[in-house]
Amino acid sequence: MKEIKVFCPATIANVSCGFDVLGLALESVGDEMLVRKKETPGIKITKIEGQDLPLETNKNVAGVAGLALLNASNYKGGFEIEIFKNIKPGSGIGSSAASSAGAVWAMNELIDKQFSKLELVQFAMQGEKLASNVAHADNVAPAIFGGFTLVRSYEPLDIVPVNTPNQLYATVIHPQIEIKTSDSRKILKTNISLEKGIKQWGNLGGLIAGLFTEDYELISRSLEDHIIEPVRSILIPGFDAVKASAISAGALGCGISGSGPSIFALSKGQETAQIVAQTMSKVYEEIGLDFDVHVSKICSKGVKLI
Amino acid sequence: MKEIKVFCPATIANVSCGFDVLGLALESVGDEMLVRKKETPGIKITKIEGQDLPLETNKNVAGVAGLALLNASNYKGGFEIEIFKNIKPGSGIGSSAASSAGAVWAMNELIDKQFSKLELVQFAMQGEKLASNVAHADNVAPAIFGGFTLVRSYEPLDIVPVNTPNQLYATVIHPQIEIKTSDSRKILKTNISLEKGIKQWGNLGGLIAGLFTEDYELISRSLEDHIIEPVRSILIPGFDAVKASAISAGALGCGISGSGPSIFALSKGQETAQIVAQTMSKVYEEIGLDFDVHVSKICSKGVKLI
Numbered sequence: 001m002k003e004i005k006v007f008c009p010a011t012i013a014n015v016s017c018g019f020d021v022l023g024l025a026l027e028s029v030g031d032e033m034l035v036r037k038k039e040t041p042g043i044k045i046t047k048i049e050g051q052d053l054p055l056e057t058n059k060n061v062a063g064v065a066g067l068a069l070l071n072a073s074n075y076k077g078g079f080e081i082e083i084f085k086n087i088k089p090g091s092g093i094g095s096s097a098a099s100s101a102g103a104v105w106a107m108n109e110l111i112d113k114q115f116s117k118l119e120l121v122q123f124a125m126q127g128e129k130l131a132s133n134v135a136h137a138d139n140v141a142p143a144i145f146g147g148f149t150l151v152r153s154y155e156p157l158d159i160v161p162v163n164t165p166n167q168l169y170a171t172v173i174h175p176q177i178e179i180k181t182s183d184s185r186k187i188l189k190t191n192i193s194l195e196k197g198i199k200q201w202g203n204l205g206g207l208i209a210g211l212f213t214e215d216y217e218l219i220s221r222s223l224e225d226h227i228i229e230p231v232r233s234i235l236i237p238g239f240d241a242v243k244a245s246a247i248s249a250g251a252l253g254c255g256i257s258g259s260g261p262s263i264f265a266l267s268k269g270q271e272t273a274q275i276v277a278q279t280m281s282k283v284y285e286e287i288g289l290d291f292d293v294h295v296s297k298i299c300s301k302g303v304k305l306i
Numbered sequence: 307m308k309e310i311k312v313f314c315p316a317t318i319a320n321v322s323c324g325f326d327v328l329g330l331a332l333e334s335v336g337d338e339m340l341v342r343k344k345e346t347p348g349i350k351i352t353k354i355e356g357q358d359l360p361l362e363t364n365k366n367v368a369g370v371a372g373l374a375l376l377n378a379s380n381y382k383g384g385f386e387i388e389i390f391k392n393i394k395p396g397s398g399i400g401s402s403a404a405s406s407a408g409a410v411w412a413m414n415e416l417i418d419k420q421f422s423k424l425e426l427v428q429f430a431m432q433g434e435k436l437a438s439n440v441a442h443a444d445n446v447a448p449a450i451f452g453g454f455t456l457v458r459s460y461e462p463l464d465i466v467p468v469n470t471p472n473q474l475y476a477t478v479i480h481p482q483i484e485i486k487t488s489d490s491r492k493i494l495k496t497n498i499s500l501e502k503g504i505k506q507w508g509n510l511g512g513l514i515a516g517l518f519t520e521d522y523e524l525i526s527r528s529l530e531d532h533i534i535e536p537v538r539s540i541l542i543p544g545f546d547a548v549k550a551s552a553i554s555a556g557a558l559g560c561g562i563s564g565s566g567p568s569i570f571a572l573s574k575g576q577e578t579a580q581i582v583a584q585t586m587s588k589v590y591e592e593i594g595l596d597f598d599v600h601v602s603k604i605c606s607k608g609v610k611l612i
Contacts, residue, residue, distance in 0.1 A: 021508040152512035153505070158527060160515050191497045197533070199459070201507040202327040206458035208511045209466050212518040221464060227503070 003036035004109055005306045008102030009146075009299050010087050011094035012170060012264045013138040016225040016255035017203035021151050023094075023142040026170060027299035031098045032084040032306060033062070035106035042078045043067055050085035061127030065100035066107055068123040075111045088292070091174045092262035097139030100127025105144060105303035118159055120144050132182060139258065146302035148211055165214040168298045169273035171251070173242065173280045174262040176290040179235050184259035187231055196226045216252060216268045223253025223266065236261045241283045249279040270295065309342035310415055311612045314408030315452075315605050316393050317400035318476060318570045319444040322531040322561035323509035327457045328468075329400075329448040332476060333605035337404045338390040338612060339368070341412035348384045349373055356391035367402045367433030368409035374429040375410045381417045394598070397480045398568035403445030406433025411450060411609035424465055426450050438488060445564065452608035454517055471520040474604045475579035477557070479548065479586045480568040482596040485541050490565035493537055502532045522558060522574045529559025529572065542567045547589045555585040576601065 010029040015022045031050075038044070043066045045055045057063030062081055070078070081103060087095040104123040108115050115123070124140035137157065141149040147164035151157075203222045210218035233239040233256060242263050246254040250272045251265035265280065267273040273295045284291040316335040321328045337356075344350070349372045351361045363369035368387055376384070387409060393401040410429040414421050421429070430446035443463065447455040453470035457463075509528045516524035539545040539562060548569050552560040556578045557571035571586065573579040579601045590597040 018507070018511065020504045021511060150508065150511045150515060152508045152524075152528060158512070160512050160524060162511075162515055163518075188500065190500055192500050192503055194494065194496055194498050194533075197498055197503045197506065198326045200503065201324070201510045202456065202458045204507045204511050205324065205327060205456045205468075205514045206464070206466050208514040209456060209468055209518070212469075212515070218458075218466065222458060227500075 001110055003034060004106050005032060005034045006102050006106045006303050007306050008033055008098035008303050009143055011097055011139040011142045012172065013094065013258040014228065014256065015207070016223045016229065016253055017200055017207055018150070019225070019228045020136065020138060022148065022204070023138040024148045024164070024170070025142040025146050025299040025302050026294070026296040028296040029087070029093065029172070029294045031086050031102060033099070033102040033106060034082040035103065035110060036080040037110050038078045038080050040078045041076065043070065043081065044078070045081045045083065047082040048085065049083070051089060053085065053089065061096045061131050062099040062103035064130045065124045065127035066103045068126040069104045069107050069115065072123070073111055073114050079107055079110070088174070090178055090180070092256070092258040092260045093172055093174070094139035094143060094258065096127055096131035097124065097143045100124040101140045101143035102303050117144050118157065121159060122157060142302065144302045147298060147300045150208070162208060163212045163214070164298050164300050165211060165216070167268050169267050169270050170296050170298060171246070171265045171267065171273045171276045171280060172257055172262050172294045173277070173284065174292040175237060175284055177237065177261050179259065179261050184232055184235060187235070188228065189231070192227050199226050219266070220252035223255065225255055229255055232256055232260060236263065237289060238283055238287050239263065242280050245279040245283050246276045249276045251276045270297070307416060309340060310412050311338060311340045312408050312412045312609050313612050314339055314404035314609050315449055317403055317445040317448045318478065319400065319564040320534065320562065321513070322529045322535065322559055323506055323513055324456070325531070325534045326442065326444060328454065328510070329444040330454045330470070330476070331448040331452050331605040331608050332600070332602040334602040335393070335399065335478070335600045337392050337408060339405070339408040339412060340388040341409065341416060342386040343416050344384045344386050346384050347382065349376065349387065350384070351387045351389065353388040354391065355389070357395060359391065359395065367437050368405040370436045371406035371430045371433035372409045372413055374432040375413050375421065378429070379417055379420055385413055385416070394480065396484055396486070398562070398564040398566045399478055399480070400445035400449060400564065402433055402437035403430065403449045406430040407446045407449035408609050423450050424463065427465060428463060448608065450608045453604060453606045456514070468514060469518045469520070470604050470606050471517060471522070473574050475573050475576050476602050476604060477552070477571045477573065477579045477582045477586060478563055478568050478600045479583070479590065480598040481543060481590055483543065483567050485565065485567045490538050490541060493541070494534065495537070498533050505530070505532050525572070526558035529561065531561055535561055538562055538566060542569065543595060544589055544593050545569065548586050551585040551589050552582045555582045557582045576603070
């Protein structure tokens with residue numbers, strides 16, 4: 001195999017009660033990427049379509065993640081990458097993670113799977129570090145493992161795949177405003193009350209149990225965030241109205257996707273997820289704010305061959 | 307049916323990473339209780355063996371929990387209770403919970419199961435309130451539901467049964483010192499760092515996932531407590547040495563049982579749990595502190611008929 005084309009899923013990190021530890025991959029929202037083996041060592045990004053992003057290898061997250069893999073491998077050649085971006089950078093659904101994860105997953109296929117999924121996450125985290133100064137894994141882990149994934153620990157890195165019920169659909173709405181990950185991190189308090197902490201780990205435990213038992217009601221009850229959402233949602237215009245509209249339309253839960261500004265809702269069944277998309281959209285239409293909206297199944301696979 | 311005899315299991319609350327939300331029931335450590343229907347309304351405690359505890363209904367946790375059930379039911383008669391205590395009050399393995407849970411479970415059997423398990427937990431919580439001023443559920447919930455149970459939320463009360471792997475055994479060692487629940491609660495800080503919170507809910511998520519997938523290694527990695535244990539363990543003589551001995555003997559994890567002073571360890575298989583009991587015991591023998599030690603399977607049932 002000399003070249004492959006892959007789908008790189010968009011991802012939702014945090015998922016309400018799982019701040020910094022939980023993420024999920026979308027099935028039908030994502031980038032495409034073509035990776036080609038070359039005899040010349042190093043990585044060359046030859047084309048980026050869809051978004052205005054740097055072609056220089058060490059300024060591009062796919063390049064940086066790819067170099068991390070290349071340096072760790074015994075492969076003597078190099079790679080060429082073409083990127084077809086559908087996910088807007090800064091939208092909060094893992095744009096940098098899709099590129100980082102897609103690059104290392106594809107390269108690993110081309111060098112006979114030298115690395116485990118866990119190692120691929122570690123390489124992809126270098127791309128995340130370039131994008132946001134923090135080598136976080138809550139987007140790249142689901143992008144590579146698929147479905148819901150839990151980052152139990154960073155030292156050492158421990159990724160736990162979580163069962164993904166078959167009827168779970170995500171609606172994501174992206175209001176066209178810009179929030180930098182670094183800004184939305186800055187406004188978080190460094191301390192929380194023990195009382196809120198207890199509620200949060202109770203809910204995360206409930207969500208994980210609900211995912212394994214495929215208990216949609218339990219999933220719904222557990223999709224609460226008493227810590228991050230009350231602070232960060234202030235940065236997202238219309239958040240409360242969008243959330244209320246999603247819940248009233250039958251969503252199991254609704255919250256901020258990653259550090260925002262995208263807002264996600266989870267629903268049981270595609271039909272409900274579509275209705276939720278319509279009611280969420282109506283809120284931004286009334287406010288007069290431009291937006292993108294997506295409905296997607298949760299992807300049980302991560303990056304995959306096209 | 308006019309009278310029944312029940313086994314009331316001892317319970318381990320918190321289980322390292324699940325402070326205030328997680329608990330488990332033991333199969334072979336617990337009290338026995340005989341409950342008899344009477345035509346006279348009200349509750350009479352006619353006998354308590356094994357421990358010196360009040361016979362007055364409204365000063366005894368079984369009495370108070372029983373009255374909560376009685377007041378909510380349409381049953382016009384009353385009950386007589388005989389209690390055979392094996393669990394020492396103040397040991398940290400749910401002595402009051404065993405009596406509270408046992409009483410309401412047995413009474414419910416005698417009045418044709420008028421109440422759900424969730425309602426029984428709510429009645430039993432009144433006993434906990436008498437014992438420690440806080441109507442907590444992390445001991446009474448596993449005592450009634452059996453196995454591992456998660457208290458996802460208190461308002462409204464939401465109890466989530468969690469799968470209990472078949473080979474999981476607990477070792478519990480009880481150094482003969484007294485720590486009041488109220489004292490061990492007082493020394494906790496009311497605020498925690500967000501960073502430690504993230505570690506805690508990552509571990510709780512990992513533990514719940516490990517219990518459902520019966521992944522003993524994941525269970526082991528998740529049995530960490532960065533928040534409560536470092537503070538409370540100061541009150542327990544020899545804690546660090548006991549914990550180190552348990553881990554070196556092959557335990558999956560080790561921590562404080564409830565608010566202490568008992569220390570629990572979880573192991574895969576009875577044989578390892580026995581070896582862990584020996585090594586933990588050796589530490590207290592060397593210190594010269596009296597102790598009780600128990601080895602028990604995790605009980606997949608809660609209170610049960612004898």
